[in-house]
Amino acid sequence: MCPKKRGTLLLLKKNYFMSQNAITIESLEENLKVLARQRAIYSVLFIGAIIFIVVSGVGVANQYNAGSFTRGVENFFDYPADLFSDAFEAGWGWFGIVLSFIPALFETFSAAVFSTVVGASIALILCPLATINLSPNQVTVQIVRRTFDILRSFPELVFALILLYLMGKSIVPAIIAVTLHTIGAMGKLFSEAIENIDMKPVDGLKSVGARWYQIICFAVYPQVLPLVLSYSLLRLEINVRASTILGFVGAGGIGAYLTASLQWRYGDEVLAIMFLLVATITALDYFSSYVRHKLIGKISA
Amino acid sequence: MSIAVYDRKVSFQEIYQSVEKKAYYQKLTTLVSIGAILLYFVFSIIQFDLGSISRKWSPERASRLFLDTYAHKDHVVMNWKDTSKISVNFEGDYRYQYPSFPEWLERIGDGKDIAILTFNSGSKAIFRDDKIIFEQSKSEDRKFIFGIGDNGKPYAEAYDNDGNEKDLPNWIRVTESKVEVRPSLYERIQIYKRKVEVHRYEFGWKYFWFDFFSPLKDYSLPEALSLIFSNERIEPDKTNFELVLSEISDNEQWMHGTVLFSILETLLMAVLGTLLASLLGLPLAFLAAYNITPFKFIRFSLRRLFDMLRGIDMIIWCLIFVRSFGPGLFTGIFAIAFTDTGTLGKLMSEAIENADNKQQEGVKSTGASTILQHRFGIIPQIMPVFISQSLYYLESNTRGAVILGAMGAGGIGLQLLGAIRTGNDFENVGYMAVLIVLLVTVMDQMSAFLRRFLIGIEKN
Structure with a gap:
């Protein structure tokens, strides 16, 4: 992760070698001046480009936006204020509303858990085939890797919308879509993790005549298991969000209730669902970072 | 031990x-x-009642949709009451009516036979004023007759070469009101009480460059491009170059102009959102780091602000913004910017706190002011992390912007949702899906390239 070299350093090296035949202090200073000027030009260009993108982008956005920017800024607090006043009117009953959405939240959450477990298991089974140091042949490596790439680059939404159209409204299309995306994303991470393992246990098992699947089971998986668990937890968090969004376009769960409440403008219900979502995602965030720190501590120890 | x-x-x-x-x-x-x-x-x-997959999943419907993504079809419709009129139209849309019969449909004048339709496989459907005769070009050379019986119900009969009646094959389904014939994916005949409808499929996307009403509809793309360099104008008041461009972008079926513009919208959403997040997140991160800001109160409140921005999900921000800014780009831009300001702020403030303070002390020893100490002591250390994180977020926000679009922020996500909900333009869905995958892949490659160029991380 940690970067070692920087672009300017490379540039300096190149210029240094070019003028190597006569290194004097003057030539070095000259060189430095040229570099400083180049750098200044680059920074000005970079800042100019950023200002250009922001200004022209905001202009384009303002032109094609349904509402205007200034009015939007003025009205920004209206909607949250509406939500809170609705919830305040509901009084203590609001907590009852929160509780009433817990079954729907559980449905979305368990869909996310299920797709994470299935996706991670399939990715774990496939990823030894996608690593150069373990795969039986190079063609398999390329095929499996490209499959991961394709699965990863399709947003879940595309899969889910098509499946929803084919299978009718239920949570099953969301599960399939999220699982497919999870396979792609996890497959890539796992195969990268496997590429970096210590090969000594593999050689040891090979030397006693172990079969391929035995090598994978006893020399590869034990090394990557903590990483696999921590990635899976991270992925679970992402998948909870994803299945909520897919519920929003028709796949049931808490997302479906959210759409309904938004359309009926029941501010108290909207706020209750938002509260539940934020609470779940934050809790998962803390839980997964706690477990990951423990697991990673285990790896480094 | x-x-x-x-x-x-x-x-x-x-x-x-x-x-x-x-x-x-x-x-x-x-x-x-x-x-x-x-x-x-x-x-x-x-x-989850996963067993319902097998019940709900109809392979026929799926294969028809899949077929629709890479093939197009022409409808031939004949009314039993007035058999002299046979209408031929593209994809069953009454506006796309062919003015004359295409070459695969032959009109025969003599009495009972009205027209002969030749499918791609060589099979033939002969239209008569009281029935349809379907001849398969396979080795058996079988013959089928469909029509309306005396009781007013559609019927189907099958014959072999010698004229003996045979059992109906399983690709012919007869119900009270309809006979459905589907000998292969590319051929379909439906006989209703009042009319007969024949679908003839062909591989490929028709009218991809120029639509049905375009003056250029019979030109292929290379031909149209070579038109640009010719002197004769097709339309007197436009140059050929303008004509070709406007005809492509205003294509009614494929909507190239709209689709490309929505791709740009999605891209703009991701780029501007990430840019705003990094422009806001970096200064705030400095204010939230304990080795920069001495005031505990500011640090604490900024930390909680980051937690709030990060904890409220992007979709919820999107729902809030869509109320104030209306459906459009601002909604998406601000949803992305808010969430990522929180995430980047937290990450960067941690990076600043973890920065090596020896460099800062070195700069301090030369008598530099506090601002210069931070500029030359800390920023060079955190810059690579900052750039690479921003680029990672740009990458994932491109995906996110597609999804935000479907939830009301416009762009290609909304177009895709619309195309799927109409349910009969699956070639457009396929086209947009391909474009989305291309966009995501290009952004991935570009951010990887920029990361290598700016920070020079070698591939481990």
Whole structure:
């Protein structure tokens, strides 16, 4: 992760070698001046480009936006204020509303858990085939890797919308879509993790005549298991969000209730669902970072 | 450990037993966890009613949709009441009516035979004023007759070469009101009480560059491009170049102009959102780092602000913004910017706190002011992390912007949702899906390239 070299350093090296035949202090200073000027030009260009993108982008956005920017800024607090006043009117009953959405939240959450477990298991089974140091042949490596790439680059939404159209409204299309995306994303991470393992246990098992699947089971998986668990937890968090969004376009769960409440403008219900979502995602965030720190501590120890 | 073992003078047997015990427990844990996962699968299959997949999944419908993504079809419709009129239209849209019969449909004037339709496979459908005769070009050379019986219901009959009647094959379905014939994916005949409808499929996307009403509809793309360099104008008031461009972008079926513009919208959403997040996140991160800001109150409140921005999900921000800014780009831009300001702020403030303070002390020893100390002591250390994180967020926000679009922020996500909800333009869905994948891949490659160029991380 940690970067070692920087672009300017490379540039300096190149210029240094070019003028190597006569290194004097003057030539070095000259060189430095040229570099400083180049750098200044680059920074000005970079800042100019950023200002250009922001200004022209905001202009384009303002032109094609349904509402205007200034009015939007003025009205920004209206909607949250509406939500809170609705919830305040509901009084203590609001907590009852929160509780009433817990079954729907559980449905979305368990869909996310299920797709994470299935996706991670399939990715774990496939990823030894996608690593150069373990795969039986190079063609398999390329095929499996490209499959991961394709699965990863399709947003879940595309899969889910098509499946929803084919299978009718239920949570099953969301599960399939999220699982497919999870396979792609996890497959890539796992195969990268496997590429970096210590090969000594593999050689040891090979030397006693172990079969391929035995090598994978006893020399590869034990090394990557903590990483696999921590990635899976991270992925679970992402998948909870994803299945909520897919519920929003028709796949049931808490997302479906959210759409309904938004359309009926029941501010108290909207706020209750938002509260539940934020609470779940934050809790998962803390839980997964706690477990990951423990697991990673285990790896480094 | 080993010293303790020697001290107690344990026998090999005991060591062996303890090792065996450990291995036994390990095996037990593995088996139990695998069993638990399997149990969980069974539970989930019941909970989500996964068995319903096989009931709800109709392979026929799926294959027809899939066919629609890469093939186009022409409809030939004949009314039993007035058999002299046969209408031929593209994709069943009454506006796309062919002015004259295409070459695969031959009109025959004499009495009972009205027209002969030749499918791509060589099979033929002969239109008569009281029935349709379908001749298969396969080795058996079988013949089928469909029509309306005396009782007013559609019927189907099958004959072999010698004219003997045979059983109907399973690709012919006869119901009270309809006979559905589907000998192959590319051929379909439906006989209703009032009319007969024949679908003839062909591979490829028709009218991809120029639509049905375009003056250029018979030109292929290379021909149209070569028109640009010719002097004769097709339309007198436009140059050929303008004509070709406007005809492509205003294509009614494929909407190239709109689709490309929405791709740009999505891209703009991701780029501007990430840019705003990094422009806001970096200064705020400095204010939230304990080695920069001495005021505990500012640090604490900024930390909680980051937590709030990060904790409220992007979709919820999107729902809030869509109320104030209306459906459009601002909604998406601000949803992305808010969430990522929180995430980047937290990450960067941690990076600043972890920065090596020796460099800062070095700059301080030259008598530099506090601002210069931060500029030359800390920023060079965190810049690579900052750039690479921003680029990672740009990458994932491109995906996110597609999804935000479907939730009301416009762009290609909204177009895709619309195309799927109409339900009969699956070639457009396929086209947009390909474009989305291309966009995501290009952004991935570009951010990887920029990361290498700016920070020079070698591939490990």
